[in-house]
Amino acid sequence: MILVTGGAGFIGSHIVDKLIENNYDVIILDNLTTGNKNNINPKAEFINADIRDKDLDKKINFKDIEVVIHQAAQINVRSSVENPIYDGDINVLGTTNILEFMRKYDINKIIFASSVGVYGEPNYLPVDENHPINPLSPYGLSKYVGEEYIKLYNRLYGIEYAILRYSNVYGERQDPKGEAGVISIFIDKMLKNENPIIFGDGNQTRDFVYVGDVAKANIMALNWKNETVNIGTGKETSVNKLFNIIKNEIGFKGNAIYDKPREGEVYRIYLDIKKAESLGWEPEVDLKEGIKRVVNWMKNINR
Numbered sequence: 003m004i005l006v007t008g009g010a011g012f013i014g015s016h017i018v019d020k021l022i023e024n025n026y027d028v029i030i031l032d033n034l035t036t037g038n039k040n041n042i043n044p045k046a047e048f049i050n051a052d053i054r055d056k057d058l059d060k061k062i063n064f065k066d067i068e069v070v071i072h073q074a075a076q077i078n079v080r081s082s083v084e085n086p087i088y089d090g091d092i093n094v095l096g097t098t099n100i101l102e103f104m105r106k107y108d109i110n111k112i113i114f115a116s117s118v119g120v121y122g123e124p125n126y127l128p129v130d131e132n133h134p135i136n137p138l139s140p141y142g143l144s145k146y147v148g149e150e151y152i153k154l155y156n157r158l159y160g161i162e163y164a165i166l167r168y169s170n171v172y173g174e175r176q177d178p179k180g181e182a183g184v185i186s187i188f189i190d191k192m193l194k195n196e197n198p199i200i201f202g203d204g205n206q207t208r209d210f211v212y213v214g215d216v217a218k219a220n221i222m223a224l225n226w227k228n229e230t231v232n233i234g235t236g237k238e239t240s241v242n243k244l245f246n247i248i249k250n251e252i253g254f255k256g257n258a259i260y261d262k263p264r265e266g267e268v269y270r271i272y273l274d275i276k277k278a279e280s281l282g283w284e285p286e287v288d289l290k291e292g293i294k295r296v297v298n299w300m301k302n303i304n305r
């Protein structure tokens with residue numbers, strides 16, 4: 003039995019679907035603050051509770067669980083700056099709470115959703131796993147502290163881990179309002195025939211990885227032992243280029259509106275994914291194909 007925290011969320015729900023496809027038994031733990039009931043795979047058991055809940059073992063039968071895939075988190079970078087205590091409460095103490103139940107009930111493996119946000123402004127590109135850790139937000143720091151708690155529990159209690167540092171994940175079910183993913187925001191705007199806003203000159207770059215590929219990495223990580231691994235594409239895409247790809251896919255006739263650059267964000271970043279490749283994982287869905295899928299999905303849900 004696998005416990006997926008955040009299994010009703012954007013990334014977590016795709017992981018649950020893939021686990022079920024591969025015949026695993028799944029329990030979802032989600033408090034539906036940002037997760038969505040509609041994302042819940044009906045073949046999974048669903049527990050509506052918070053990862054900070056000290057009585058979780060009254061709600062979940064931890065004795066049945068072999069692996070925890072920990073995706074539940076406060077995921078908004080900008081709100082972590084506004085409210086670092088809330089961010090730390092969920093991302094640090096929530097993670098520690100889950101680890102405590104793992105210790106208590108002898109659960110031997112955790113797969114953890116970490117983030118490109120731990121690195122901060124790159125010293126070199128592409129960023130590999132040995133790059134210095136210099137987060138620029140409480141979110142980046144809380145993800146890193148989560149990683150370190152997991153490594154501590156490995157040293158103290160032998161709990162095995164796979165830490166996956168995701169780059170910018172996009173795909174179906176990413177909420178254009180809630181989760182601040184530029185791809186879903188641009189698609190949503192263009193489908194409404196509104197002009198997307200580009201912050202700064204649009205030459206800033208990111209590494210956009212498709213959610214299905216991220217889900218696949220989590221399934222493969224069931225066999226990775228004590229590894230910290232970048233999950234991205236190793237490709238750098240500017241916001242301007244992204245705008246044009248989406249514009250062509252939708253046939254949008256308007257232009258972008260250029261606004262002030264967003265403060266406190268990195269300019270260029272993309273990940274070195276050699277380590278993931280050496281472990282047998284590689285991204286399969288390229289940006290154009292992934293965008294096509296999100297456009298189709300958004301056309302069907304909203305309008």
Ligand SMILES: O=c1ccn([C@@H]2O[C@H](COP(=O)(O)OP(=O)(O)O[C@H]3O[C@H](CO)[C@H](O)[C@H](O)[C@H]3O)[C@@H](O)[C@H]2O)c(=O)[nH]1
Pocket residue numbers: 077079117118119169170171181182183184185187188198199200201202206207208241264267
């Ligand atoms: O309307 C928008 C939204 C974003 N951007 C730009 O697009 C780039 C990407 O922005 P996102 O908000 O999509 O993502 P971030 O790079 O800020 O990344 C953060 O948000 C991501 C959400 O997909 C992940 O959580 C990731 O871990 C976290 O660092 C940035 O340069 C941003 O300025 C725009 O130009 N216009």
